[in-house]
Amino acid sequence: MVPGVLFSSSLITVLTTVGIVLVLLTETVAFFGEVSIIEFITSDRWTPQFADKHFGILPLLVGTMMITVIASLVALPIGLATAIYLSEYAPERVRKVVKPILEVLAGVPTIVYGYFALTFVTPLIRSLIPETSIYNALSASIVVGIMILPMVASLSEDAMLAVPRKLRDGAFALGATRFEVALKVVVPAALSGIIASFVLALSRAIGETMIVTIAAGALAQVTFNPLESVQTMTAFIVNISLGDVEPGSIESKSIFAVGMTLFVLTLTLNLIAQFISRRYKEEY
């Protein structure tokens, strides 16, 4: 009885995943029945709603990448530094206060972050650099970075706390400073957990929808200037599914192709991360 119930529960997760992949696949195949895959990969114009339709994924891909890269530049160093502070330096009572705050920060709804970007960060950037667009990649990506920061900090810290004390003692006894212990013993020993936290954070940044829809704009263009508007894959999907697009039309099918691309991207990222963490793992 009990194993049966537990088994069906786990079956639900598996079946859901299978279902999602199947829907993605069939719709994507249908999409590529009408649009050549070569255009999808090579064209640098994404204009499914214009009269002159083009389906090049590149603008959306570049938009997503720019958001992800800048968000990582914000979140990974600060998150790791926070984790090192919490696990190696902070007195117990500081840790007891800061850790729950981090977890609350991780629970802030993304719509709130989105308006934080649009109404606070964007004006701030525009007061420094006036030629910045109202909707711009920089503001959105900084806030995406802030959003994933607690995840990096909290998960990395968990991994670092799990490193046995005797390893730290061994390094201290050789005359290592606290910083050397953190950097040369604890971080390497916790590396697989830290990388896992990075990847999870990156996947969230890639998949983040609300903040970029609100703050980054809806202009699908290939640009590497973060002060301009960009459209990410997720923001495009929101745009189409909100609007008055006919079901079964090529526009509506295109969101599945974009969704598939997103899925492949995060899956690849996860596989790379697994490889890296296995390759560099220090077992203790």
Place this chain on the structure above:
Amino acid sequence: MSIIETRNLNLYYGQHHALLDINVDIEENSITAFIGPSGCGKSTFLRTLNRMNDMIPNVKITGTVKVAGEDIYQSGVDVEILRKRVGMVFQQPNPFPKSIYDNITFGPKLHGVTNRHELDEIVEKSLKAAALWDEVKDVLKKPAYGLSGGQQQRLCIARALAVNPQILLMDEPTSALDPISTAKIEELLDELKETYTIVIVTHNMQQAARISDKTAFFLNGELVEYDATPVIFQNPSDKRTEDYITGRFG
């Protein structure tokens, strides 16, 4: 000449008075053993000698500890340099999850040795001194965790020797090992005392009797008796020492 001298050393864990007025002189190039039942303060005392108790919150220390004439609890003492001079080997073998080679070079690199050739030499010398070279010389790049427990402990000794300490503190270094590995390490200690001063905490009285020149008996945070090892084991002056070594308690 005494390389370590403690005077009226008291240590408190919060309210708990863990060491009471410890006065000990430890001679250079000798093996000194600390014995006593669990919780008697012998390990705590050992860890005051390289300030490893600093890491524990709420520890308060009064009195003086001099290592080679310098009071190590004075402000301005460089703890990292102190720990380089006073090495430590722990109860559980604790190699880093790195290769054998990287374990040995960890300390020297911290203290600024970067020359590849020099590091190679340190590795060979330290492993030879720890009687491990012949067993591992062909697998230096392999992970240290592949070694047996006894080999790991000798690796930890080699790692401690690699920073060229004067004193080696050992906290029950053989308690997690089998008898053959234990015998190897005891044999090693006898050679090492030519070059280093060794202070060893042991739960095993036979071990203290076999290897040490002087023995200190601790009980409830007090140093009950401290004398040449044969005196402690054959002719102790304190009744409590006699009771302990004859196995009446502990």
